[in-house]
Amino acid sequence: MNRPTGRRLTAAALTVAALATAATACSSGGSSSAKGDDSGTYTVWDPYPQFDRTSAWAKLLDGCGTKAGVKIKRTAFDTSDLTNKALLAAQQDNSPDVLVVDNPVVSTLAEAGVLTTTDDNKLDTSKVDPNLLAAGQVGGKTYGTPIGANTLALYYNKEVLKEAGVDVASVKDWPSLTAALEKVKKAGKKGITFSAIGTEEGSFQFLPWFWGSGAKLTELDSAQGVSALSLWSDWTEKGYAPNSVLNNTQTTSWQEFASGDYAFAENGTWQLANAQKAGFDYGVLPIPGAEGGTAAAPTGGEFVTVPVQGDTGRYTTAQRLVSCLTSTQNLYDTDTTLSYVAPTGEVQDKQVAANAELKPWVDAVKAAKGRTSDDLGTKYPKISEQLWKAVQTALSGSKSPKDALSSAQDAVR
Template sequence: MIPSRRTLLAALAAVGTLASLAACAGGSDSSGASDAGGGTYSFWDPYPQFDASSAWGKRVSRCGTKAGVTLKRTAYDTTDLGNKALLAAQQGNAPDVMLVDNPVVSTLVEAGILNRTSDLGLDTKSVQQNIIGAGTIDGAAYGIPIGANTLGLYYNKKVLSAAGVDPASVKDWNSLTAALQKVRSTGKKGITFSAIGTEEGSFQFLPWFWGAGADLKELNSAKGVAALSLWKQWVDDGLAPKDVLQNTQTTSWQEFATGEYAFGENGTWQLGNADKAGFDYGVINIPAQKGGSAPVPTGGEFVTVPVQKDTARYDVTGKIVTCLTSDANLLASDTTLTYVAPVAAVQAEQVRQNPKLKPWVAAVAAARGRTSGGLGTTYPTISQPLWTAVQAALSGGKSAQSALDTAQAGAQKG
């Protein structure tokens, strides 16, 4: 069934609100619609930074060839892709296959423009449940993840050593705060992160929020207040810089890369930059309040199949999706996209080939989708009040409790 214009317009507004943070960014504005004839199928992705000669571009082309067709690839930036997908569906010329950021899946499903994977005969049994959860609505999967990236704590070995801190001793919030205090006493800096007033700020706050046991449906619970109070304490005590209020994940990384900080909260996508930083580093999982690994939000994209008027195209489309998500190609995502595979057997091979991925596999195992747990398209109406609360508390404008009370009221209105 082709969705109604009213449904698509509502979804278009939701995609605009999501404005994804993702690790993959760039800009491009080329067009590419489905060509029903000549053995040409269309594929859209959010990777304009990769041209046809890149490993990713070649992989897409090979999957078309393997399916017996020419696969015409078009790249947009993440937000633009979601908007164009909705408009293309309204016009009846959606692409055959589309790779979309995981929080957008539920919006596209609500608009009625994606097929269930089970209806296409695609197998998702081997995919980790917490990863595919971001693309699962009412028990049905609407895409297959090509991998996941998430957050961890990078640490500077020299800075910690000089402060007499063993990174293995950082197991909960108290031990992390104690480590930051020891580092400060040596004249170095504690921890940097992104608390900017965008989705990036919510993304980086979620491990601490979830690590306290808080629920996004109740932002102002005592557990949520504890998480925001932790960040506020760090900023007020000088253990984290005040510029976290303006930091994106990129500028936060640049601070950590100066070599002055003990810890930097950042993602899998910084591994290449970490190797170029000029100092020895390590990675630990973000600790939960009382110990163990905190749940972290999953980043990454899903291969999806938009609804087509010509259902005869789905046979070839299924072959293309199967190729893009094969174990061999998921393994290749390690070096192409710096993703942890969504399949345990492939993760094991990734770690064998690159031991530095071991903590990231553990982090992904503890991760959850931002739209999981039935939140779906309500997530943006929660995330914006949440990042606004973080800004209000860290700037000193409100107490953590007051800021989250306001956020909860705003989320309920949304």
């Protein structure tokens, strides 16, 4: 593969800020020097600074290094910082041997020429669920493999629904969900909370409803897309959802649900530990499509990739490291630590067998979709920005859902 030019890398870097992960945030750390001290040292960069050298993740890296006959030099960064560092390192021919990166950023790095393809590095992705692998595919080529996935679903408060006379089994589509919210409000409780903030988080949370309507990101103002935004708009107008959703992050939205007053909250797998501490019985329901079934929710989680190296002889060992990190047993252990659903059916089955509460999350991940899928690649950030602006405009009452999405579509033409 040709060494990418600085000019191309600079252009790709402009898209990075909008692609910061919507799922989690963590502090930065580590040095930006990629190369090991000698050929027997292989470098790994990851977005997990919360895990120190005594963690299970760090020990897994060392173990995979030992198995491959090399030492591992690991550096951890904040997600957005990691992407910038990866672009700069590629420009300086100083890329790490293995790069673990947020899945929507894969297309940015791939189009900048930073990453090798699975054809180049010989990674086997045959067991990975195709809908998850799609987040790392650009122009018919695959760049890396997912280490795990998280996504969105509906948490519900069993006591609130019981008091309102709602059987959660009846919630199968948008009309039945709206009917449940109406009953909850009449019972004096609060309906549903979510994040509609004017950032990537807002788009991330709106996408299950947008996709669940049958809409496509290449046609924001379709009748289906308008129906999805109308659903949210109607909920806020009728008081089924609070006006605070306009400023809610996924964290503040969760805090509202944790108060115990709300029937439903749209949130992710990363809240499972908090849900168990909430002090009330809860359940999880995959987000329903407009006419039933499970809506496609966007995937969070990281890909393990092999960056381009001046010394192509390093790819063989890098491939061994990635294969070790994503082996069946290691995926199970790692995804349990990260609260991720595994990217393969074999490991998903093991997760559900060990913890039946993960079943709705596995169902949600099986129906999930990468934000950059459909070969959107680096077009996604611009589309997403217009989408969250349309959500903000409609929910604030400044424009109708139809006009808001028409303006959004005009802006991305």
